[in-house]
Amino acid sequence: MRIVKEHEERRNEILNSAQTLFVTKGYTKTTINDILQAVGIAKGTFYHYFKSKEEVLDAIIERIIQADVAKAQHIASDATLSAMEKLFAILLAQAPQQGDHKEQLIEHLHQPDNAEMHQKSLVQAIIHLSPILTEVIEQGIEENIFQTNYPQETVEFLLVSAQVIFDEGFFQWQPEEMLQRATAFVQLIERALGAKEGSFQKMLTILLK
Amino acid sequence: MRIVKEHEERRNEILNSAQTLFVTKGYTKTTINDILQAVGIAKGTFYHYFKSKEEVLDAIIERIIQADVAKAQHIASDATLSAMEKLFAILLAQAPQQGDHKEQLIEHLHQPDNAEMHQKSLVQAIIHLSPILTEVIEQGIEENIFQTNYPQETVEFLLVSAQVIFDEGFFQWQPEEMLQRATAFVQLIERALGAKEGSFQKMLTILLK
DNA sequence: CTGATATGACCGACTGTCGGTCTATATTTA
DNA sequence: TAAATATAGACCGACAGTCGGTCATATCAG
Incomplete structure (x- = not known):
């Protein structure tokens, strides 16, 4: 049967x-035919929209990151917020990835053996999120609550650590192991940014979702 | 033609x-036939030794990590060294990955888009290297040169950061960007471990290989 | 209003490649 | 010489991607 729809x-x-x-x-184990069947279209139609399976993956990653970046940007540009408030708000906005096309994700764990997706997400997140966070850190330095000569690089290190350690696809931690790492991560942020000890304690609540 | 060799x-x-x-x-783009041609053997011979392409990858990763772990273990068990000396020595032993089967690697850059290999290396490195490093950190805590309640987790964060940020496969930094990150990383180590400022300065020399 | 024409959404048979299997044969070892 | 081990390459099924073409719709000429 033939059903015509708008491009978008x-x-x-x-x-x-x-x-x-x-x-x-997982990306590799998903076949083009799986997708065709799920959408209810033919091969040709698929390749009318995307020129490869990988292009679909890239588009998906971009869509996810794009949403996160938009939220982060919106928060960062709010002149009434302190650097600390912005940081919390941005991190909070990342963690629970809800939204139109994301509801599904919450249910399922990230698949192990999904290296392509993990890596692409990681790289894109760093590239697009770190400039925004860096500005927030710089604001915090002016506010004298942070102290570091390497705001940009520190943000990169922290983002990488969080993405890898807390991504279920890499390591499968037990609940208490997760708690331990979350607590340790809070301390790491404080020390890395040169913030007052305990100033990020509130973040634990956020992380423990 | 038929050539018989010893198993190993x-x-x-x-x-x-x-x-x-x-x-x-890259792992995905390498075909079994590529390997067969390079070695000069037939399909059946390959599958006599390995039961899948992925098993070859795992074996390669294991071989690489195994060498690094052995070096680290040897250093860590030297009772005459201080924690700081051990740390330097272990990190130094990792950086320039020379040796029998590794000479080749130095010449070629790491391939971007080699997610499987990167991810597996990362995970194996964390799993096998972090326990050894954790012991060294604990020694350093007893020596009063480090101060942290989360030695294990801190090591994990630092290893992840270093592996991802300094791995050419993820980001391609310019030389000055690399220098900047190396410098920032040195500061991060000091702060994360609660070490004296400047105590890891010597490490810069190591990283700048 | 009506037929001609252009656009692009849609289809599925077909192709080439690749990971992996199977059977045959040669070599070594006991 | 029998069993175990090593080598060979023909073969297979699954899969990503191609190709030649159909069909719906919008626009425009008469």
């Missing part, structure tokens, strides 16, 4: 189905 | 050729 609508259908499959089965 | 010798030939190919072309 069809494209999003493909992205949505592919995202669900990539997350649940 | 043939196996190592396969690992060596595969490693070169994985590093230069």
